Amino acid sequence: MNSNVKSPPGCRNVSRGRLHGSLVSRLDLVTLKLFVAIVEEQSINRAAEREFIAPSAVSKRIADLEHATQTQLLLRHRKGVEPTAAGLAMLNHARTMLRNLAELESEIFDYADGVRGNVRMLASESALFGYFPDALKTFTKLYPEIRIDLAAASSAASVQAVMDGTTDIGIFWGDIAAPHLTVVPCYSDRLVAVVPARHPLSTVDTVRYADVLDHEMVEQEASSALQALLVRQAAELGITPRSHVRVAGYDAVCRMVQANLGVGIVPHSYAARLSPTAGIVSINLQEQWVDRHYKVCVRDLEQQPVATRLMFQHLTGNASTQ
Template identity: 40%
Template sequence: MTVFQLPSSTAKTTLTQWHNGDMARLDPTSLQLFIAVVEEGTIAAAAEREHIAAAAVSKRISELEAYLRTQLLTRTNKGIEPTTAGFALLALARRALHELDEVSIQMQEYASGVRGHVRVFANISAITQFLPGEIKSFLAEYPQIQVNLEEKISTAVTKGVAENAADIGIFVMQPHGQQLEVFPYHEDRLVLITPVDHALASRESVSFADTLDYDYVGLHTGSTINLQLQNAAGESGKRVRFSIQVTSYDALCLMVNSGLGIGVLPEGVAKTYVKTLGLRALSLTDPWARRELKICVRTFDALPIAAKLLVNHLKQQ
């Protein structure tokens, strides 16, 4: 058995090139050629398989041995066989090339939007009425995309998108002073809820002004609904009497059910609690009770592809 090596002059040239930086690190091409030589058993066969000159394959193998400072192949009467180090490199090289393939595949998935991470800020009305089903159908189509959803009041939604804290925002349309692109989303309608024994419970509809003699259960300070109620009350020369304020729709409904006051919330949310708690829901006749929910982004063209896919999905709903 003789050691596989290039002629001494070639080896010397190769070593000089390597020391001069021709092969400063391992590269996928050299590993692929090494694998081909081992699998085919000869340099000529490996060169034919990889569509490259045999001399170039030989040079690559020599550089690889010089870089690793160990003998990788031996020549026998049957062809070329790997040394112990060569067998070890064969396993490592196959694993490394497989991982590189995975890198390429996964990056292509990110580039196409199949993979990704999308940050969404949305107000409670969108979260409770529309987003659960819409995000579910989106993730069924794109299971490798992660959606991070946070509840925010509408003013915080637009501010967060403008400051790049979120990719996408969903808010109740109102002046916001931010430079954003805005798209249509859904409409919702606010209704009044009361206990079944309340003085207003027998009505089908009511104007907001006619409710201001009664105590209210309100949402937390800064919520869009509270601001709408306070603005509407101010226009009629009155104020909303909040007996208590809570941080969620379910808490509001429970407080209304216990007789602590009446409340206002979106019709889609009210339907659930009307059934489960036996509350009454009355239509509000005021124009402001019909609201537009919007999608906002900083710039649609600058969004990651995954975020663009989600925006388009939400718009289609």
């Protein structure tokens, strides 16, 4: 080592290892809190008043901190104090450490008292009927103090809401871009055709989509991801669907089918819950594209409250096929 290299004025020439050990052993959260208060108040006296401690005790702690770091952290002048460049670095880290401690305290208390919180979720209509009832039944038994706000939305809207921070967890299907989100497979479902009980197709177990398109269809709203899929698949077959009715939602589709206004396409999880007396028959479709694989997404998972993380883990740990 070059013996001619000098330490900054007022600082001892110590090794990085010794400095690190000294700082770790002498740094405490009370001093960090006082340091933040001094910078924010621009005064040792005002910081002491704010934290209910004698100014002399504050000065002693800051002097000890500067001695431990071998660095001047504050500039003292007539108008008060201000941080040095090193002091600004200390301020940023101190705030982060205090914030993390507050989050840790909140999280530990949540576990001690029984986890509480609120989780906002958006999911497709089929997920509401087919997946969530059983998934939420087990979750609420484990965490009865967590409130769940669950609403229906399109896949695109669910992803966008998570990205915007207006909802905590989204369930979606299809090739929707979800940049900067944590995305994990959740469950699978498939589409089926539903026809009136006396429809010409009602006696078959499976049917090709091309054969379904020979009949009048009940369409869904144009903004629906499912409707876009059905139109695209019909176009690949060179067929233009015939329809006089367009509705929003699977329940409305089934009601139109029940009224003998056409053939509908809905998720199997929804059709399976139709009453046997509804006068509707579901038929399996032969195409591979009828299988839909859902995903659950969340933003900054590690930064989410305990309740949101527990829900996300529950959904991804209970992936299933409907």
